[in-house]
Amino acid sequence: MKLGEEQIKDRLSRLADWRREGDWLTRDLKFENFKAALEFVNRVADEAEDMDHHPDILIHGWNNVRLSVTTHSEGGLTEKDFKLAERINALV
Amino acid sequence: MKLGEEQIKDRLSRLADWRREGDWLTRDLKFENFKAALEFVNRVADEAEDMDHHPDILIHGWNNVRLSVTTHSEGGLTEKDFKLAERINALV
Numbered sequence: 001m002k003l004g005e006e007q008i009k010d011r012l013s014r015l016a017d018w019r020r021e022g023d024w025l026t027r028d029l030k031f032e033n034f035k036a037a038l039e040f041v042n043r044v045a046d047e048a049e050d051m052d053h054h055p056d057i058l059i060h061g062w063n064n065v066r067l068s069v070t071t072h073s074e075g076g077l078t079e080k081d082f083k084l085a086e087r088i089n090a091l092v
Numbered sequence: 093m094k095l096g097e098e099q100i101k102d103r104l105s106r107l108a109d110w111r112r113e114g115d116w117l118t119r120d121l122k123f124e125n126f127k128a129a130l131e132f133v134n135r136v137a138d139e140a141e142d143m144d145h146h147p148d149i150l151i152h153g154w155n156n157v158r159l160s161v162t163t164h165s166e167g168g169l170t171e172k173d174f175k176l177a178e179r180i181n182a183l184v
Contacts, residue, residue: 034146038137045130054126054154061164062146072153 002076003049011082016069017092022053023077025085029092034062040091041065055088074084094168103174108178109184115164115169117177121184126154131182133157139179145172147180 031037048054058066071078123129140146150158163170
């Protein structure tokens with residue numbers, strides 16, 4: 001179920017390093033090199049597959065990764081998005 | 093060395109499935125699922141590491157991949173970009 005504005009603000013206040021961009025949560029990360037960025041992406045992918053909830057993943061400028069999560073089927077942010085963000089934070 | 097307009101047009105006419113977007117070459121691909129998209133990305137990454145030339149890679153909507161290549165150091169498209177695009181095409 002899509003979260004309301006107050007619920008989103010509450011959960012975002014307890015989630016480090018992500019920002020809200022409309023219906024999306026976004027986190028930017030920088031790595032030592034392309035290989036390290038890709039390894040991280042593969043670990044994110046394992047979490048995503050485990051949750052059956054898949055972020056958009058952009059590898060750019062050879063060592064930067066941008067992750068964006070939303071729940072298309074609900075048309076906005078859900079508990080699942082915050083859960084995935086927390087699981088990704090645990091990888092860093 | 094940055095390619096001129098005529099050189100770019102010539103090379104693009106012989107390169108399947110990529111389009112030009114300003115100083116970038118871009119290709120969009122769709123896969124059966126997230127896992128297949130990620131496996132492809134890892135194969136692209138092997139080519140990129142081998143050439144020491146790294147595309148921007150976007151995995152989006154769980155089964156789509158967008159690849160974008162340019163040569164930042166030359167401020168535009170070079171032979172290396174077309175070479176990488178060809179090597180990526182050979183993976184598909």
